[in-house]
Amino acid sequence: MVTVLWGGGDSVLSRSAAVHDEQLASRAFCRKFCNLVKSGCVSPELKMTGAISPQASRHAITGAGLSAVASAKADIRKSKTSRWRAAALMTLNLFMIAHIIQWRVMGKTISPIEPSETMQTIQGGFVNAGFIFFSLAILATLIFGRFVCGWGCHILALQDLCGWLLKKMGLHPKPFRSRLLVYVPLIAALYMFVWPTAYRLFHNPENAPLIPKFTNHLVTTNFWQTFPSVAVAIPFLFVCGFVTVYFLGQKGFCTYACPYGGFFGLADKLSPGKIRVTPACNQCGHCTATCTSNVMVHAEVKQYGMVVDPGCMKCMDCVSVCPNDALYFGFGKPTILVPKSNALKRSYSLTWPEEVVGALVFLGSLLAVRGVYALVPFLMALGCAAATTFLTLKMWRLIRARELSFYRFNLKSAGKLRKAGWAFAIFACCWIGLNAHSGWIRYHEFLGNFAFQKIHVPDELALAQVNPARWLNSTERENILEGKKHYDAASRAGLFVNSEALPKLAWFEYLLGNAEQSIQLLGQAASYQKDESKALSLYYRGAILNRLGRYEEARPSLDQALAERDDLILARQEKGESLWQLGRHDEAVAVWTDAVRHNARLALVNNELAGAARSLGKLEEASAHEKQADQFTPDNPFYHWMLGHRLQDLGMTELAEKHFRQAEQLRAGNEMPHGR
Ligand code: SF4
Numbered sequence: 001m002v003t004v005l006w007g008g009g010d011s012v013l014s015r016s017a018a019v020h021d022e023q024l025a026s027r028a029f030c031r032k033f034c035n036l037v038k039s040g041c042v043s044p045e046l047k048m049t050g051a052i053s054p055q056a057s058r059h060a061i062t063g064a065g066l067s068a069v070a071s072a073k074a075d076i077r078k079s080k081t082s083r084w085r086a087a088a089l090m091t092l093n094l095f096m097i098a099h100i101i102q103w104r105v106m107g108k109t110i111s112p113i114e115p116s117e118t119m120q121t122i123q124g125g126f127v128n129a130g131f132i133f134f135s136l137a138i139l140a141t142l143i144f145g146r147f148v149c150g151w152g153c154h155i156l157a158l159q160d161l162c163g164w165l166l167k168k169m170g171l172h173p174k175p176f177r178s179r180l181l182v183y184v185p186l187i188a189a190l191y192m193f194v195w196p197t198a199y200r201l202f203h204n205p206e207n208a209p210l211i212p213k214f215t216n217h218l219v220t221t222n223f224w225q226t227f228p229s230v231a232v233a234i235p236f237l238f239v240c241g242f243v244t245v246y247f248l249g250q251k252g253f254c255t256y257a258c259p260y261g262g263f264f265g266l267a268d269k270l271s272p273g274k275i276r277v278t279p280a281c282n283q284c285g286h287c288t289a290t291c292t293s294n295v296m297v298h299a300e301v302k303q304y305g306m307v308v309d310p311g312c313m314k315c316m317d318c319v320s321v322c323p324n325d326a327l328y329f330g331f332g333k334p335t336i337l338v339p340k341s342n343a344l345k346r347s348y349s350l351t352w353p354e355e356v357v358g359a360l361v362f363l364g365s366l367l368a369v370r371g372v373y374a375l376v377p378f379l380m381a382l383g384c385a386a387a388t389t390f391l392t393l394k395m396w397r398l399i400r401a402r403e404l405s406f407y408r409f410n411l412k413s414a415g416k417l418r419k420a421g422w423a424f425a426i427f428a429c430c431w432i433g434l435n436a437h438s439g440w441i442r443y444h445e446f447l448g449n450f451a452f453q454k455i456h457v458p459d460e461l462a463l464a465q466v467n468p469a470r471w472l473n474s475t476e477r478e479n480i481l482e483g484k485k486h487y488d489a490a491s492r493a494g495l496f497v498n499s500e501a502l503p504k505l506a507w508f509e510y511l512l513g514n515a516e517q518s519i520q521l522l523g524q525a526a527s528y529q530k531d532e533s534k535a536l537s538l539y540y541r542g543a544i545l546n547r548l549g550r551y552e553e554a555r556p557s558l559d560q561a562l563a564e565r566d567d568l569i570l571a572r573q574e575k576g577e578s579l580w581q582l583g584r585h586d587e588a589v590a591v592w593t594d595a596v597r598h599n600a601r602l603a604l605v606n607n608e609l610a611g612a613a614r615s616l617g618k619l620e621e622a623s624a625h626e627k628q629a630d631q632f633t634p635d636n637p638f639y640h641w642m643l644g645h646r647l648q649d650l651g652m653t654e655l656a657e658k659h660f661r662q663a664e665q666l667r668a669g670n671e672m673p674h675g676r
Pocket residue numbers: 277280281282283284285286287288297298301321322323324325326327
C-alpha cells in the first residue's frame with residue numbers, strides 16, 4: 001500500500017508498489033528516491049522493509065533506466081568530507097562571533113563580510129568587505145563552481161544543523177519541487193543588486209550619477225548598522241533554518257529564497273569546475289541518495305558525464321561515498337556548452353495549475369510580510385513566503401485528498417482527518433492567518449507611507465510656528481487625514497509597534513495642529529528606535545517643544561538626540577534656541593558657534609549669532625555673521641518668512657523685520673499669506 005504525501009495516487013511509485021517480489025533496495029536508498037517522485041514518499045510499512053521495486057525507481061529517476069537499483073542492498077558508506085565541511089562551517093561561525101566580539105571590545109572593525117553589504121556599494125558607492133567578498137566569491141564560482149555556498153555560508157550551516165537535528169528526531173526532510181519557484185533566488189538577486197541601478201537609469205530626479213563615486217568603507221564603527229536587531233534575528237534564523245528545512249527540504253532556503261544563490265547558480269553554469277565521472281560508475285545511486293542538495297547525481301553523470309544541476313554545492317559527499325570511486329572534481333566543458341537532454345526527466349511536487357497558484361501565493365505572501373512593522377527583512381520575507389506557499393498548497397491537498405501523509409505522520413486516511421492532520425491544519429491556518437493579517441497591516445502601512453510621501457510642506461516652514469495649518473490646502477489636508485487614518489488602523493490592529501510609522505504619524509498630527517499628540521508619539525517612537533532615526537525623532541520632539549515654549553523639556557530631548565548623533569547640526573541649532581530662551585545666552589552662543597564650526601553655511605544659526613552679537617553690542621561680529629547668513633539664504637519668500645519668525649521668537653526683532661520685508665518683496669503674488 002502506498003500513502004500519498006504529495007500529488008496524485010497514480011504516481012509511478014504507487015503503481016509499482018504491488019511488485020513485492022522485486023522489493024530489494026536498501027532503506028536509505030528508498031527514502032531518498034521516494035523524494036524524487038511526485039508522490040513524495042512511500043508508506044511507513046514500505047519504509048520499514050526498505051522495499052522499492054527497480055522498475056519503480058527506473059521510472060522515477062530517469063524515466064529511462066537504472067539497472068543496478070536492485071543491487072543496492074549494502075549500506076551506503078559515510079561521507080568523509082562531511083566532517084571537513086562541518087569543521088569549515090563551524091570555524092566560519094566562530095570567526096563571525098570573534099568578529100562581533102572584536103568590534104564590541106575595540107569599537108571599530110572590518111565591515112561585515114556579508115554579500116548583502118554589496119547593496120551599499122551599488123547604491124552609495126561604499127566599498128566594503130561584503131562587496132569584496134561577494135565579488136571574489138562570484139569570480140571563484142566562475143572557475144570552481146558553486147562551492148562557497150557549501151563550504152562558507154552560515155545560513156547553510158544553520159540548515160545543515162536543522163536537517164541533522166530533524167534526522168536525530170527520525171524526521172528526514174523531503175524536498176519540495178517546484179518548476180516556477182526555483183527562479184525566485186535569481187529574481188530576488190536581480191531585484192537587490194541590479195534593480196536600483198536600472199531604476200536610476202529611468203527615474204533620476206536628483207540627477208545622481210548612475211555609477212556612484214566609490215569611497216572606502218572597509219572599516220566601520222557601526223558594524224550592526226545594516227543588520228536587523230537581535231529580536232528580529234532570532235525568528236529570522238528560525239524561519240530560514242528550521243521552517244524552510246522542515247517544509248521545503250534540507251536546502252529549502254537555498255533553493256527558493258537565497259538571492260546570493262541566484263547569482264552563484266548562474267555562475268556555476270559557466271564554470272569549468274564540476275563533479276565528473278569515470279567509466280567505473282555502475283549506477284548504484286549511492287551518490288544521489290547522499291546528496292542533500294537533491295541533485296540526481298547518478299542520472300546526470302550518466303547523461304552528461306558530470307553534475308550539471310546548479311544546485312550542486314560541491315560538498316564532495318557524493319565523491320566520498322561512491323563505492324567505485326567513480327566521481328571526482330575536475331575541469332572541462334561548462335554546463336552551458338553541453339546540449340540539454342530530454343532523457344533526464346525531473347519530477348515535481350506540483351501540477352501546473354498548482355505551480356501558478358503557488359507563484360501567486362508566494363508573491364502575495366512576500367508583499368504581505370516584507371517590511372511589515374518595519375521589522376521583517378527581505379531574506380526573511382522570502383523564507384516566510386516559501387513556507388506559506390507550501391502550507392497553502394498542502395492545506396488544499398488536505399481538504400481534497402482522501403489519503404495524505406507528511407513525514408511519518410498520517411494526516412488523513414480514508415477521507416478522515418487524523419490527529420496529526422488536525423495539528424497540521426491548525427498550524428497551517430495560524431501561519432496563513434498570520435500572513436493574511438500581516439498583509440492587512442502592510443496595506444495600511446503602505447497607504448500611510450504613500451500619503452506621507454505626498455506631503456509638500458517643507459519641515460522648516462512647518463516648524464516656524466506651532467500650528468502650520470495655514471500652509472495646507474484642502475487636498476493636502478485630506479491626504480494627511482487619509483494617511484493618519486491608515487496609520488491609526490495599522491497601529492490598532494498591529495501585533496507590534498512600527499517604529500518607522502510612529503514619527504510619520506507624529507508629523508501628520510503636528511501638521512493637523514495636534515502638537516501635544518505629536519510630542520507624545522515622537523517620544524514613543526524614540527523609545528523603539530536607535531541611531532539616526534532615534535536622533536531625528538528626539539530632534540523633532542525638541543523642536544516642537546521649543547515652538548510651544550516648553551524650553552526646559554526641549555533641552556533634554558535635544559541633548560539625547562545629540563548623544564545619539566553628534567553630527568545632527570539641526571539639534572544644536574534648536575538646543576541653542578532653548579538655552580537662549582532660558583536666559584543662558586553665553587551657553588546658547590557657544591552651541592551656535594559649535595554648529596557653524598560644523599557647517600558654516602547655516603543661514604538661521606548665522607542670523608542667530610548675528611542677533612546675539614548685536615544684543616551684546618558687538619556690531620562688527622554681528623555684521624560678519626549677517627553677511628555669512630545672507631550669502632547662503634535662498635531667494636525664497638517662505639524661507640525669509642521662516643527666518644523672520646524664528647528670529648522674532650528669540651527677540652531678535654531687527655533681523656526678523658529685515659527678513660519679513662524681504663519675504664514681502666519676494667512674495668510676488670504667490671500663495672504665501674500676508675502678515676506674520
Ligand atoms: S557515481 Fe558512484 S555512487 Fe554514483 S551511481 Fe555511479 S557508482 Fe554509484
